[in-house]
Amino acid sequence: MSFPSHSQLSLGLASALAVSTFSHAATTQPEVVVTATRGTQTLDNSLASVSVITRQDIDRAVTRDLVDLLRLQAGIDIVRSGGLGQQSSLFLRGSNSNHVLVLIDGVRIASANTGGYAWENLPLGQIERIEIVRGPRAAQWGSDAIGGVIQIFTRRDNGLDATALAASHRTYGAEAGLGHRESGYGYGLRIGYLDGDGFNAQNPSGFGFDPDNDGSLLRNLSGWGEWALGDQRASASLLATDNVIEFDQGISSVRHHAGSVGLDGEVSSQWSHELRLAHARESLITPAFYSAFETRRQQADWVHRLQLGRQQLQLGMAWMHETGELIDAFSGVSTYDRSRSNRAAFAHWNADFDAHQWELSARLDDNSAYGSEFTTQVAWAWQLASHWRFSASAGEGFRAPNFNELYAPGFGGYYAGNPLLSAETSEAIELALQWHPATTQRAELRLYRNDIDNLIAYAGGATFQAINILRARIDGAELSYSQQLGAWQLVSNATWQDPRDIDSGLTLLRRPTRKASLQLQRSVGERLHFGAEAVGYSSRRDFDGDLAGYGLLNLSAQWEVAPQWQLEARLNNLLDRQYTEAGGFNTDDANGWLLLRWRGAKD
Numbered sequence: 001m002s003f004p005s006h007s008q009l010s011l012g013l014a015s016a017l018a019v020s021t022f023s024h025a026a027t028t029q030p031e032v033v034v035t036a037t038r039g040t041q042t043l044d045n046s047l048a049s050v051s052v053i054t055r056q057d058i059d060r061a062v063t064r065d066l067v068d069l070l071r072l073q074a075g076i077d078i079v080r081s082g083g084l085g086q087q088s089s090l091f092l093r094g095s096n097s098n099h100v101l102v103l104i105d106g107v108r109i110a111s112a113n114t115g116g117y118a119w120e121n122l123p124l125g126q127i128e129r130i131e132i133v134r135g136p137r138a139a140q141w142g143s144d145a146i147g148g149v150i151q152i153f154t155r156r157d158n159g160l161d162a163t164a165l166a167a168s169h170r171t172y173g174a175e176a177g178l179g180h181r182e183s184g185y186g187y188g189l190r191i192g193y194l195d196g197d198g199f200n201a202q203n204p205s206g207f208g209f210d211p212d213n214d215g216s217l218l219r220n221l222s223g224w225g226e227w228a229l230g231d232q233r234a235s236a237s238l239l240a241t242d243n244v245i246e247f248d249q250g251i252s253s254v255r256h257h258a259g260s261v262g263l264d265g266e267v268s269s270q271w272s273h274e275l276r277l278a279h280a281r282e283s284l285i286t287p288a289f290y291s292a293f294e295t296r297r298q299q300a301d302w303v304h305r306l307q308l309g310r311q312q313l314q315l316g317m318a319w320m321h322e323t324g325e326l327i328d329a330f331s332g333v334s335t336y337d338r339s340r341s342n343r344a345a346f347a348h349w350n351a352d353f354d355a356h357q358w359e360l361s362a363r364l365d366d367n368s369a370y371g372s373e374f375t376t377q378v379a380w381a382w383q384l385a386s387h388w389r390f391s392a393s394a395g396e397g398f399r400a401p402n403f404n405e406l407y408a409p410g411f412g413g414y415y416a417g418n419p420l421l422s423a424e425t426s427e428a429i430e431l432a433l434q435w436h437p438a439t440t441q442r443a444e445l446r447l448y449r450n451d452i453d454n455l456i457a458y459a460g461g462a463t464f465q466a467i468n469i470l471r472a473r474i475d476g477a478e479l480s481y482s483q484q485l486g487a488w489q490l491v492s493n494a495t496w497q498d499p500r501d502i503d504s505g506l507t508l509l510r511r512p513t514r515k516a517s518l519q520l521q522r523s524v525g526e527r528l529h530f531g532a533e534a535v536g537y538s539s540r541r542d543f544d545g546d547l548a549g550y551g552l553l554n555l556s557a558q559w560e561v562a563p564q565w566q567l568e569a570r571l572n573n574l575l576d577r578q579y580t581e582a583g584g585f586n587t588d589d590a591n592g593w594l595l596l597r598w599r600g601a602k603d
Contacts, residue, residue: 030042031043031052033131034131034151035050035131035133035137035149035151036050036133036137037314037359038140038314038316039312039348041350047359048133048135048379049074049075049134049432049444049478050132050133051074051131051132051134052129052130052131053073053129053130053132054128055128055129057069058127059558059597060521060529060556060558061531061570062531062556062558062568062593062595063124063556063570063572063593064123064173064194065084065593066119066122067080067088068570068572070090070119071517071535072517072519072535073132073493073517074134074478074480074493074494074495074517075093075148075478075495075497076090076092077090077091077510077512078090078581079091079510079581079582080120080582080585081201081582082198082199082200082201082202082214082247082585083169083198083199083214083588084167084169084196084198085120085196085215085216085218085243085245086120086198086214086216086585087118087120088119088120089116089119090117090150091147092132092134092148092150093134093148093448093474093497094450094476094497094511095146095147095426095450095452095474095499096146096147097116098110098114098115098116098399098402099145099147099397099424099426100117100144100145100147100148100149100150101137101141101143101149102117102144102149102151102152103141103150103151103152104151104152104153104154104239104258105152105154105237105258105260106260106262106276106278107258107259107280107299108278108280108299108320109256109258110144111282111284111293111295112297112322112403113293113295113325113326113402113403113404114293115401115402115405118256120216120243120245121218121256122152122241123194123218125192126155126222127155128156129152130151131149131150131151131153133151134148134448135147135148135393135395135428135430136377136395136396136397136450137377138363138375138395138396138398139346139348139375139376140346140361140363142318142342142344142346142365142375143342143365143367143399143400144399145397146398146399146424146450147397147450154239155177155179155188155222156179156224157178157179157188157190158179158181158188159178159180159600160177160599160600161175161176161177161599162174162175162176162177162597162598163175163176164595164596165594166594167196167593167594168588168592168593169196169197169198169199169213169591170197171194171195171196171198173192173193173195173218174192174193176192177190183228185227185228186224187224187226188224189221189222189223190221190222190223191221192219192220192221193218193220194216194218195216195218197213197215198214198215199586199588200213200214200248201214201247201248202247202248202584202585203586205544205584206248206584206585207584208248209584210249212248214247214248215246216243216244216246217243218241219242220239220241220242221238221239221240222238222239224237224238225237229263231265232263233263234261234262235262235263235264236260236262237260238258240255240257241254241257242254250287250288251286252285252286253284253285254282254283254285255281255282255283256281256282256283257281259279260276260279261276261277261278262276262277263275270306270308271304271305271306272304274301274305275300275301275302276300276302277298277300278298278301279297279298279299280295280297282294283295287329291326291328291329292326292327292328292329293326293327294324294327296323297321297322297323299320300318300319301316302316302317302318303315303316304316310351310352311351311352312351313348314347314348314349316345316346316347317343317344317346319341319343320342321342322339322340322342322403323337323338324336324337324338324339324402324403324404324407325337325338326404326407335408335409336407336408336409340367341367341368342365342367342368342400343365343366344363344366345364346361346362347362348360348361356380356381357379357380358380359377359378359379359393360377361376361378362375362376362377363375367400369401370401370421371423373398373425375396375397377393377394377395377396378393378394378395379391379392379393379395380392380393387436387437388433388434388435389433389434389436390431390432390433390434391430391431391432392429392430392431392432393430394427394428394429394430396425396427396428397426398424398426399424400423401423401466403417405417405421405466406418406421406466407419410465413463414463414464415458415463415464415465415466416463416466417465417466418460418466418467421466422454422468424452424453424454424455424456424468425452425453426450426451426453427450427451428449428450428451429449430447430448430449431447431448432446432447440484441482441483442481442483443479443480443481443482444478444479444480444481445477445478446477446479448474448475448476448478449475449476450473450474451472451473451474452471452472452473452474454468455469455471456469456470457469457470470501471502472499472500472501472502474499474500474508476495476497476498476499477497478493478495481493487523488520488521488522489520489522491518491519492517492518492519493516493517495514495515496513497513497514499511507541509541509542510541510547511540511541512538512549513538513540514538514549515535515537515538516535516536517533517534517536518533518534518535519531519533520533527559528557528558528560529557529559530556530557531557532553533553533556534551534554536549536550536551536552537549537551542583543583545583547580547581547583550577550579554570554572554574555570556569556570556571557569564598564599564600565596565597565598566595566599567597568594569592569593569594569595570594571590572590573588575590576590
């Protein structure tokens with residue numbers, strides 16, 4: 001018995017069909033993406049701005065630091081407060097760090113208390129694929145997707161593999177995984193850890209400076225299974241992380257798990273569905289700040305897809321229940337313990353009429369804490385010639401206030417939450433011109449504007465209570481080009497953006513106005529591979545003034561020393577540049593990674 005063809009293209013198996021971002025230009029196999037519309041479509045047919053990081057990209061980068069990969073992507077800026085494992089903030093297209101919806105295998109994972117996701121806790125060894133969708137996606141996914149959506153797909157390997165690694169700052173780690181597939185079922189398990197001394201996260205200008213190293217211990221476990229049930233496919237997955245992070249005032253303990261069960265398949269030749277039930281939980285304990293945050297989330301999504309000739313209609317419903325608790329770690333007493341529920345219905349229609357493509361989306365969210373939000377999105381593309389396509393889109397977004405913004409008591413009555421807050425809202429437009437003369441070459445130019453209203457700030461009265469007050473406008477342009485020339489592979493992109501507070505006229509904090517990156521890779525035969533990366537940023541505004549721009553150069557190499565054995569190395573910041581991402585915090589000097597990988601035979 002084999003899985004139905006629909007299931008092979010479903011969200012759960014999309015990673016198995018993907019090809020590398022680099023190798024995309026070198027293959028005729030279409031790359032399938034699922035996050036932009038919640039349905040399968042090829043990357044070339046997507047009307048959204050989508051980038052893909054695959055397992056091959058991760059392996060060739062020779063790192064276990066997600067920041068090394070994400071900083072190369074167009075429209076993404078990352079600020080980290082120190083070294084590996086330290087707090088990291090991601091800004092997508094100039095929006096705030098909590099304006100990005102983050103999913104793992106379709107499950108929301110950001111903290112309901114703070115609204116942000118701890119990127120430093122995501123284990124790169126567990127990831128099969130990352131899809132990055134730029135621009136608002138509230139009409140498909142609901143709250144948080146103002147700047148875009150980043151979805152992580154965990155690994156579904158077949159066979160055995162193991163990796164041992166070492167890096168600068170006395171960093172060591174190991175990973176191992178097993179997987180098995182038969183015609184009617186599959187299962188897998190993966191475990192890993194990474195332990196390092198780190199370096200001093202803060203400098204003397206930082207708050208609470210202590211001249212010691214700030215290390216981290218990162219542990220993770222994942223499992224998956226799937227079974228064919230006639231024309232249906234049942235699946236289950238789990239990702240759990242347990243991390244301890246040192247900083248100058250003490251330590252933080254962060255535990256997170258996200259799991260789901262699902263059923264998808266064909267109801268008829270033109271009708272398919274996907275049902276997913278999920279649970280996520282996060283615990284963040286920081287004794288130095290006398291605080292412990294607990295987030296629990298249950299969610300259910302059911303999507304139906306109807307194929308109507310050259311048109312497709314998606315209808316879905318979603319339910320989510322969130323609980324957030326803030327505990328005084330000294331007394332053990334809850335500062336607040338709140339819950340809210342969200343119900344949503346959504347629809348998406350897309351059609352291909354010869355030289356024209358259309359997409360229409362709408363969603364209604366009804367939340368028990370802040371009321372209802374109705375969002376829409378429309379996109380259109382025109383195939384100007386065989387290699388040229390022009391597209392335009394307009395969409396809305398919103399972000400629900402997090403529990404801290406609603407209910408936190410603040411500090412001595414200052415910086416307290418406000419239960420009367422409304423959701424932040426946005427309206428965005430985008431124009432794009434794409435050139436794709438061959439499977440080995442493509443270029444793309446995108447222009448966008450995103451207006452964000454009702455931004456939440458702690459600026460209310462003499463006590464600085466949370467209120468809806470700020471407005472922002474973000475204008476930007478992204479240019480990308482990729483090509484394969486024989487054994488050479490090139491990917492480049494440049495970003496210009498103007499993320500600005502309308503009322504003050506100032507640019508938003510810690511976001512550069514210009515950024516560019518270049519990735520160059522070269523294969524020598526079948527056993528040797530080299531890579532080089534260059535990335536540069538303009539200056540950015542911080543709390544105490546402007547931070548200087550900087551550029552970084554990184555090198556990597558992979559060598560198959562024997563059948564099934566591979567030795568890999570990476571050198572970051574080759575020129576040993578001194579630079580600052582956040583005032584008061586240090587960045588790393590020249591540093592490196594060394595990996596030894598073994599892959600067993602496939603089943």
